[in-house]
Amino acid sequence: MVKITDVARxxxxxxxxxxxxxxxxxxxxxxTRLRVERSIVELGYRPHAGARSLASxxxxxxxxxxxxxxxxxxxxxxxxxxxxxxxxREHDHDVLLLTQSEGEEGLVxxxxxxxxxxxxIMDVELDDRRLPLLRTLDTPSVLIGFPADPTGLTCIxxxxxxxxxxxxxxxxxxxxxxxxxxxxxxxxxxxxTGFGRRVAAGFTAAADRNGLRSTVLPxxxxxxxARAMAERLVREQPxxxxxxxxxxxxxxPLIEALMAQGLRIPQDISVAAICPDEIAEHAPVPITSVSIxxxxxxxxxxxxxxxxxxxxxxPESTVLxxxxxxxxxxxxPPLPRQE
Numbered sequence: 001m002v003k004i005t006d007v008a009r010x011x012x013x014x015x016x017x018x019x020x021x022x023x024x025x026x027x028x029x030x031x032t033r034l035r036v037e038r039s040i041v042e043l044g045y046r047p048h049a050g051a052r053s054l055a056s057x058x059x060x061x062x063x064x065x066x067x068x069x070x071x072x073x074x075x076x077x078x079x080x081x082x083x084x085x086x087x088x089r090e091h092d093h094d095v096l097l098l099t100q101s102e103g104e105e106g107l108v109x110x111x112x113x114x115x116x117x118x119x120x121i122m123d124v125e126l127d128d129r130r131l132p133l134l135r136t137l138d139t140p141s142v143l144i145g146f147p148a149d150p151t152g153l154t155c156i157x158x159x160x161x162x163x164x165x166x167x168x169x170x171x172x173x174x175x176x177x178x179x180x181x182x183x184x185x186x187x188x189x190x191x192x193t194g195f196g197r198r199v200a201a202g203f204t205a206a207a208d209r210n211g212l213r214s215t216v217l218p219x220x221x222x223x224x225x226a227r228a229m230a231e232r233l234v235r236e237q238p239x240x241x242x243x244x245x246x247x248x249x250x251x252x253p254l255i256e257a258l259m260a261q262g263l264r265i266p267q268d269i270s271v272a273a274i275c276p277d278e279i280a281e282h283a284p285v286p287i288t289s290v291s292i293x294x295x296x297x298x299x300x301x302x303x304x305x306x307x308x309x310x311x312x313x314x315p316e317s318t319v320l321x322x323x324x325x326x327x328x329x330x331x332x333p334p335l336p337r338q339e
Contacts, residue, residue, distance in 0.1 A: 002045040011039040062088050063096045063116035067123030083298025084120055091306050104133050111139040118305045126192040140308040142301045145194045156301050156318040160195045163290040164202030166324040167244040167272040172210035174332045176242035179214050183246050186218040199246045219247055226250040230257030241333035245273040252283055266331035286327035
């Protein structure tokens, strides 16, 4: 096993200099740091996590607050979590998982115990109760999601309002005149979760701007609910020709339920979704969609945290642009029937 003394001997410096190069506790010249780093790579030295933590007075751990509660699609949440864990390890940090239910008490407990150096917070509500605490803690944080007022915080997310607008603008350009948003489960809107509210706002704004008739319909995330929603749409909106779905688990079940009602996709009714690429690309008929870039968001959230931990300024708001991909589920609406 390679020891710190071996690295010091190879680099021609003292063991304490190697320690300073690893921890950043004291300044050393760029030339010396480069020599130490080359020796570490050549010898394959891996510093012990506990010693590294003591040397830097940091735990080298990120606390990730996961939203494991009703109305949240766990597979998508885990995409974000996996991305955060992977990016953290690239920066030589581990990840401590917390759940939303721990609330402010969990944040205080972790901050006071120094179990983690920073927080990544998910499932941010417009008026999130954790925000006043996060603004006062010495522990840096990055929010995946935007509250109503992001002042004094560091937030990153997809532009969900623009995502909905892109879907509606696409349907309007094809000639659709009546559209519906089949949205997240009702509890997402009741909690005023940021992404859900912004999708609904963007959908309605784009429909109004294009002169379309529109409806926003929350939907429980089960196949049974998808079938009931399809029946409701056909029964209550017979002139409906375009649907936007922001509810990952029911994207394909809803399409199948609409087809079971005798509608052809996209000849009779077009469907666009805001969902991960794997859902859209691997469907029997590839789905027109706005991608949810969970891997990119998680990676960049960790990058923002690393900048803050190193004492650098981080932007308050990082909004990822929309990637809209037309596929096989959208087309011009059917011609109106002649009387």
